[in-house]
Amino acid sequence: MSPLTSEREPLLLRSPVSPKTRPGPHEISKSMRYGILAGVWIATFLSSVNMTLVPTMLPSISSEFEKSHQASWLGTAYLLATATFTPLYGRLANVMGRRGAAQLAVLFTGLGTVACGLSTSMEMLIVSRFIAGIGGGGINTISTQVHTIVVSDMYSLRDRGLAQGVASVFNGFGLGFGGPLGGLITDWFGWRWAFLCQIPIFLISLLFTTINLRYVTKGKGKSTIEVLKRIDYFGSFTLLVSVGSMLLFLSTRFNENLPWSDARVIAPLVLSIVFFILFVLVELYVAPEPVLAPFLLKQRIPVLVGMSNFLVSITNFTITYFFPMWFQTVMLTNASIAGLHILPNSLSMSVGSLFAGYMMHRTGKYKMINLIFGIFPFIGTILISQIHENSGWVQSWFSIIPMGFGNAVVLQTMLIALLAHIPESHMAVGTGFGQLFRGIGQVGGVAISSAIFQSKLESALRERIHDPNAEEIIAHIRQNARAIVTLEPELQRIARDSYAVSLKMVFAFASASALLAYIVRLPIPEKDLDSRPRSNSVAPPPSSTLSPAPVPNNRSEEREISPDDSIVTTPDSEIGETDAFPVSSSPRSAMRHKRRLSTFESPDGVMDLESRRIGGSARTGSIDDS
Template sequence: MAERETEETEEILDDAYAPLLPSNTRATLPNPFISSSRSSSFTSSLSPANSQRGHDDLTEDDRTEMDRLKLLTIFVSLYIGVFLSALDGTIVATLLAHIASEFDGFRNVSWIATAYLIACAAFQPLYGKLTDIFGRKPGLLFSNITFGIGCLACGLSSSLWFLVAARVVAGIGGGGLTALSTITLSDLVPLRKRGVLQGVGNITFGTGAAAGGVFGGWITEWLGWRWAFLLQVPLIVVSTLAITFALDLPVNEQARDGENELEREERLLNRVDFLGAFTLVAALVVFLIAASISGNQVAWSHPLVVVSFLLSVFLFYAFVYVERFIAKEPIIPVELLKDRTIFGASFTNWFMTMSVYSSLFYIPIYFVSVRGVSETQAGTSLISNFVGVAVGSFGSGVYMRSTGRYYTLALICGVSYIFGTGLISTVGLATPTWVVVLYTFLPGASYGALLTITLIALIAAVPQEFQAVTTSIQYGFRGTGSTIGVAVSSSVFQNVLSSSLHSRIRGTDAEVIISRLLESVDEINRLPEFLVPVARLAFLDASRSVFLLCFFLGIITLGTAMLMREHVLHSTLNRQG
């Protein structure tokens, strides 16, 4: 088994080549997704002469094979970035109490986590097109440096809001670390073998997300919460140096005759769709902030929430209008979503990520509030889920590499995800812990497999010129889905919990007790002994409501996965075999 995995890894490395400069005689691939009125100018702007993807139709003799050690260095550096980005998304879970205590800001401390996630989700969609223009390597260096500066600033923060701002900076870089690792690997590895490496990437991301809380808690107890951020800086420096010296990608577009470097940079800047980028980021930020505060800090009907959602709709409309009728080179060609596979893969990610993040957030809460276990024990309940993600991600990659197919596997995974979330929704007061842990494996494996499958399907559905921007689309849907999922599930949990508590607890002190329970799970341990079972039943009602929401979202996920079509997974970079 070990020899087989080694051989597979060596074959992948053998098939990975450094991109070369494009041939000027190469014909432009047709774009079936854009109306004829704009097809010529739009496709011209993304043609190989203007794109980093220009090596795709070169023969084997025209390519330069990368040194295996050098290529392995690149992979490791990319995975370091992915790991740290995921780690930073969950690391604050065990830091919030300490940070709130130091800065006396308990009411606003949740923004430390929210700011990072919103920045990641809002800026991820930009990286594909921007690195098509300026190159992958500058984009990776920007992401690494920005993330490193953000982590350093977090460790040196002197106030709560300075820390929140630093988390925004880290989030901008972190979004690029995850999106560009996927895009760059697609530049280097043939599509059919791409799934295996994407599986490794998903495992790395899952490991980082799982380790975040544990690492944060351990470092906080040992050195203090600031070092949880500061210790990431040396690793990101190593990643930056590796990319600087090992990733030898060519300049995406050389200077034209009689053009100096400054004029070349100015011409590249003129290709950037600044208006599209602004409207997209603004729409996502407004929408995600509204989703984050709705049902938690303020009611869904609060004027601030209503106005924010309406403003985000207007900004999304403005973005679509700019991309379709104004931008010469759209940040995201919205016409791509007319394709069934791209539409299906994108929304499969959206609904599935909503469901997954909701369950990951509330399964530990179920163990703490209903089963009365410690936070550490509750955290270990998710280990089987992350093991499932690893098995599903890598297994689906191996399957696609062996068969060149993905559609049937996607439907099987969709059904198994529904079955797994259905099992979780049946848990009760006396369900054995090992049974609940076993239940979480199946959704994890299905999720890991679908993450890999939808990415490969999405890339396979478009000409290679659009490979980067379609990857950005997936990360945009995934990032917003996670934030929306947690916001909606939190609102459902709180509303059901409040209703259940009011129906079960009565008396003169009922409102005081209910108010305390709605604020903190720890209040269960401070209740009179006869009220503890009553409170646990109310929390069980609330937990089940979230798990049923996850089950319902799983059904929608299967429906959107069915929209995808089977596309050829080529075994070569030039998609000729």
């Protein structure tokens, strides 16, 4: 009889300790690894494409529905859903498994994208974009989680910057190619096909991950009910209502120019303030694992990194959404040419990510490259704000490059700076904290800049048009940007000048945000990337060699799980153990150890907190802020 059992023990209990035939993340074959990464990076690329797909399509979409003043909702709806639902997928992945959560995310994205292509009204299109954003947040979460397990966790903090830089290339390509692809497809086949043609590629991504995502990882977890109870439902809901109400206020007051006394202006403003207060109270006192970790709000470095992320995202998305509009409405180019002007931004972001990762890996430092290249976004936005109709091709095509390169360097260095100033046991909490500010900044960049643009556009048109039918003409120009090319020469000149002065104000807003972001980052100190605050329960990782971490040879001492397995109960007596390398001390204790999804977390803000190694708790904690 096996020493692991006795006559009094049910045979059915033997399965949890039976050896697994599937390999761990460090043991998978090259073909399996490449298949997983192909699926992950395709999904990441498409999710990023969807963030920036709309800007070059806005004139065509809004002109078809005659609602240009509502066009900003096509961007904010997607970004709002992504920012709100991204943290929740970290928990769902532990309940449903990586593959199950990935399939759910792709389902939402696919349904939303198909609905976008089949929309018959602007309202339906906005709702469809929100549904697609729910899935987009999940794709980002699951992709970064899997990337961490297969790649990033093998490296030290110093080397992780380089590995993350490589992964960020695909995100940068997606953000940069969204505009050009949207414009080209719109010109060739119509804007609806820009949504519908994505479906086969999503299915290919899902196929790659479903077939190859079959490794096992060591660790233990909590029951499904325990994990679900720790999801911050109320906090996510109050954040969604607060930010959504603020967007509605900005739209009704500035996009639709309703008076302050109108209930449609006052009500969303009051709702936004009330639910923001509720969000703060929930995060401070109610949520078991809040999205916004309260203890980090008391720490200087995480707060400064969060503010920087917020302002950088505002700058990025303000320019990304309104720079193509300059060429369509002022220069009267087609959508494809307008979108191609975003392409240099994509290339510079990718180069900047790789450059920052390489420099941090080579020097072990991040502050100096941040000081030097962190001012580039301000220089780039100033160059963009000085653009005019007679600008040469150099300024028209390349003025955006310093912004893309500089912001890519900033995002990489700030991620590593944040991780360097918190214990490894709170990595997921800290990165989730920074990611929340980044997501809200993306929404704010589109919403605030749109409010500035629409408000200035209306006043500029009223100053220049004194026709008896001025109201009708102004409404036509604001609601149908594509109609500018059909106007008579005198009225067309007025419309182009009005759009130019309005867009320049938006670019000035982006410049102010970029400068403020640079000032906010100045107090962040340097820290040696070869040493960092650590949890007392975890041994230091291998030295920085860019080589995989060692894998234990004694497979019987590891409690392994599969990416597609759900979590089942682990006794409370085991919660105090470190989850990094759990060891069964007896046959009975080994049989009590159940499967969990993974102990490894994402460097991009996944709130998967069941691991003490790099999960931690968002409710309590302490870090060294030196």
